Amino acid sequence: MKNLLKIDNLQAKVGGKQILKGLSLEVRPGEVHAIMGPNGSGKSTLSYVLAGRDGYEVTGGSVEYQGRDLMTLSPEERAREGLFLAFQYPVEIPGVSNKYFLKAAYNALRKHRGEPELDAGAFLKLIKEKAKFVEMDPAFLNRSINEGFSGGEKKRNEILQMAVLEPRLALLDETDSGLDIDALKIVANGINKLRHPDRAVVLVTHYQRLLDYIVPDFVHVLSGGRIVKSGGKELALQLEKEGYGWIDAEKAPA
Amino acid sequence: MSPLVADASERFAALFRAERDRLPGGGLAWLNASREAALDSFQAQGLPSNRVEGWRHTPSRALTDTEFIAAEKPKVRARFAGRALCPVDFHRVVIQNGRFQGDDSRVTGLPEGVSVLSLADVLRDDPESLRTELSRPIPSDGLAFAALAAASFRDGIVVCVARHARLDRPIHMILSSADGDSGRPQAAHVRVLLILEDGASAEILVESLSDGSAPFWTNLLTSVVLGEGASLKHYWLQHENLTGAMTAATLVTVGRSARYESHAFNFGGTLIRNDLRVRLAGAGADCALNGLSLLRGDEVVDHHTVVEHACVGGTTRQLYKAVLDERSRFIFDGLVDVHPGAQKTDASVYNKNLLLSEDADVHTNPEFKILADDVSCKHGGAIGQLSPESLFYLRSRGIGSEDARRLLVYAFGAEMLERVGLEQLRHTLADALHARMPEENLR
Numbered sequence: 001m002k003n004l005l006k007i008d009n010l011q012a013k014v015g016g017k018q019i020l021k022g023l024s025l026e027v028r029p030g031e032v033h034a035i036m037g038p039n040g041s042g043k044s045t046l047s048y049v050l051a052g053r054d055g056y057e058v059t060g061g062s063v064e065y066q067g068r069d070l071m072t073l074s075p076e077e078r079a080r081e082g083l084f085l086a087f088q089y090p091v092e093i094p095g096v097s098n099k100y101f102l103k104a105a106y107n108a109l110r111k112h113r114g115e116p117e118l119d120a121g122a123f124l125k126l127i128k129e130k131a132k133f134v135e136m137d138p139a140f141l142n143r144s145i146n147e148g149f150s151g152g153e154k155k156r157n158e159i160l161q162m163a164v165l166e167p168r169l170a171l172l173d174e175t176d177s178g179l180d181i182d183a184l185k186i187v188a189n190g191i192n193k194l195r196h197p198d199r200a201v202v203l204v205t206h207y208q209r210l211l212d213y214i215v216p217d218f219v220h221v222l223s224g225g226r227i228v229k230s231g232g233k234e235l236a237l238q239l240e241k242e243g244y245g246w247i248d249a250e251k252a253p254a
Numbered sequence: 255m256s257p258l259v260a261d262a263s264e265r266f267a268a269l270f271r272a273e274r275d276r277l278p279g280g281g282l283a284w285l286n287a288s289r290e291a292a293l294d295s296f297q298a299q300g301l302p303s304n305r306v307e308g309w310r311h312t313p314s315r316a317l318t319d320t321e322f323i324a325a326e327k328p329k330v331r332a333r334f335a336g337r338a339l340c341p342v343d344f345h346r347v348v349i350q351n352g353r354f355q356g357d358d359s360r361v362t363g364l365p366e367g368v369s370v371l372s373l374a375d376v377l378r379d380d381p382e383s384l385r386t387e388l389s390r391p392i393p394s395d396g397l398a399f400a401a402l403a404a405a406s407f408r409d410g411i412v413v414c415v416a417r418h419a420r421l422d423r424p425i426h427m428i429l430s431s432a433d434g435d436s437g438r439p440q441a442a443h444v445r446v447l448l449i450l451e452d453g454a455s456a457e458i459l460v461e462s463l464s465d466g467s468a469p470f471w472t473n474l475l476t477s478v479v480l481g482e483g484a485s486l487k488h489y490w491l492q493h494e495n496l497t498g499a500m501t502a503a504t505l506v507t508v509g510r511s512a513r514y515e516s517h518a519f520n521f522g523g524t525l526i527r528n529d530l531r532v533r534l535a536g537a538g539a540d541c542a543l544n545g546l547s548l549l550r551g552d553e554v555v556d557h558h559t560v561v562e563h564a565c566v567g568g569t570t571r572q573l574y575k576a577v578l579d580e581r582s583r584f585i586f587d588g589l590v591d592v593h594p595g596a597q598k599t600d601a602s603v604y605n606k607n608l609l610l611s612e613d614a615d616v617h618t619n620p621e622f623k624i625l626a627d628d629v630s631c632k633h634g635g636a637i638g639q640l641s642p643e644s645l646f647y648l649r650s651r652g653i654g655s656e657d658a659r660r661l662l663v664y665a666f667g668a669e670m671l672e673r674v675g676l677e678q679l680r681h682t683l684a685d686a687l688h689a690r691m692p693e694e695n696l697r
Binding site: 051052053054074075076078079080084085087090091093094095096101104105108109112144161165 | 641642643644646647648649650651652653654655657658661662664665666667668669
């Protein structure tokens with residue numbers, strides 16, 4: 001099957017510092033990939049480069065998404081083409097209700113696809129269903145975006161956005177961080193429900209525990225700005241047991 | 255003082271003298287004395303300029319360098335109803351070019367104990383009822399234009415709400431201006447008295463609308479007296495056009511356990527200068543002063559507030575916000591003056607500004623003078639830009655960068671709308687806020 005995402009020898013700088021040093025990865029529709037690695041290995045940089053954040057400078061390599069050069073697209077164009085980043089630290093925006101925000105985003109996507117905008121009533125019905133789907137109290141829809149939300153509520157709100165926007169490629173950046181076990185289960189459950197033959201998921205995570213609930217097809221180890229090892233789900237268990245030290249040792253002679 | 259400014263001061267005085275015999279209440283010795291005293295105060299204070307305290311950052315030349323004539327009757331009567339931002343089912347009083355416009359006003363069916371009248375009419379029919387209020391001297395520190403209004407006013411509005419009476423609906427006070435026959439720059443001096451007796455309550459919305467192509471300056475002086483336990487919500491919608499200017503001095507006395515709320519919304523004008531002086535005169539008196547200004551072009555909005563805590567247990571909450579685009583300027587000066595003995599004062603003064611352009615500027619000065627020792631006082635000023643993190647977050651969900659900016663500007667102002675108790679007004683303001691978003695210009 002054709003690649004949804006093809007990253008080839010990607011190099012990127014942040015604040016003048018080289019973080020990604022030749023990262024390659026291919027993702028096909030329907031697959032779930034986990035990218036694991038120690039702190040500072042470049043996990044978040046990869047997420048932000050793919051989503052198009054300012055200040056992340058690509059210095060080499062290429063990223064193809066649905067056969068197009070992803071780097072030529074603005075962040076909003078990437079989103080409209082079905083790329084979704086669930087943030088590690090979702091931003092609080094006082095004064096804009098969750099509902100209004102979701103509607104603006106949803107209709108921007110529909111407009112991009114040449115579909116008519118959904119009216120207020122139809123949209124309300126849709127987001128209420130989606131809120132139920134991610135086990136979120138509908139009261140949160142009327143609150144300002146992430147304002148005063150707990151860590152778990154913020155992450156659940158990211159999953160709600162994902163459920164509403166139905167991306168083709170979902171990047172989840174440390175979605176498990178800061179969650180207690182109940183919140184983790186709810187978030188994982190939400191992600192599992194969104195697994196679909198047309199949709200790919202890339203989980204970026206430090207710990208294996210999310211992978212107890214979301215079973216990946218592939219696990220990659222990111223270290224020093226490169227993927228240094230790839231394998232099946234058993235690789236995650238090995239990392240959990242033995243840490244990241246042996247990767248570095250294995251890598252050293254190469 | 256430069257010769258030009260001195261001349262201008264004399265020009266305003268001469269204008270007053272020429273009009274004096276035609277002004278309402280001309281046969282009343284006490285009123286004439288009061289007008290003369292106000293004119294003396296105006297001349298003693300001198301015209302505002304950048305060398306006068308309180309006007310250092312405020313460009314006053316649009317007022318002092320223009321040869322105004324006393325406002326004429328409008329050449330064409332304005333059709334304000336379609337342009338007024340505010341919903342029309344409130345009680346309505348209209349001042350056009352400084353004159354009460356009875357035909358356009360609609361104040362029928364007022365509750366028992368409430369009167370809404372033209373100031374000129376009251377001075378004709380029952381002048382004694384206003385003698386105390388109109389004989390009260392205007393503070394002479396930095397309120398030159400207020401003194402000029404006290405000398406020169408031609409008309410205005412008097413609202414009285416008797417003991418424990420309450421207004422059933424808000425009063426919508428429209429200050430409308432249009433070109434006169436001569437097409438020359440005009441100045442209208444307007445005086446408003448709002449008197450709420452013990453336990454009375456009212457909501458009053460002042461909306462200014464300018465229509466003319468020649469400069470029009472509305473110089474408004476409002477006196478507010480709130481008796482024990484009285485409550486006034488005072489809303490302002492100031493959207494002058496590019497030749498319109500407004501100076502508004504509001505002097506408020508708040509009695510024991512009474513509450514004064516001001517919500518000022520500014521959407522334009524060559525110059526809008528508000529001087530709001532609140533005296534918390536009785537124990538447990540309370541005031542909340544709010545403002546939101548959306549500025550672009552060369553617009554200037556200036557809020558000078560002084561709150562005097564003269565008694566124990568007073569509360570002040572001030573929050574003024576401004577969004578500045580292009581070359582606009584915003585000035586905020588907020589002083590809270592806590593008198594000796596005003597223990598248990600609880601006061602906060604905040605000014606927050608969002609700069610959308612490098613050419614816009616803000617001068618902010620929240621300040622306290624505290625002569626009591628058991629008080630809680632907080633103040634702060636902030637000037638910021640749109641958060642890149644927030645912009646990226648919105649864009650990463652497919653919202654275009656312009657829409658994302660609009661959304662964040664809206665969000666910045668929305669807090670001030672939420673404080674507006676009148677639902678219809680809140681909706682109106684939300685629409686106005688959307689319409690004033692920066693990118694709207696570019697489309």
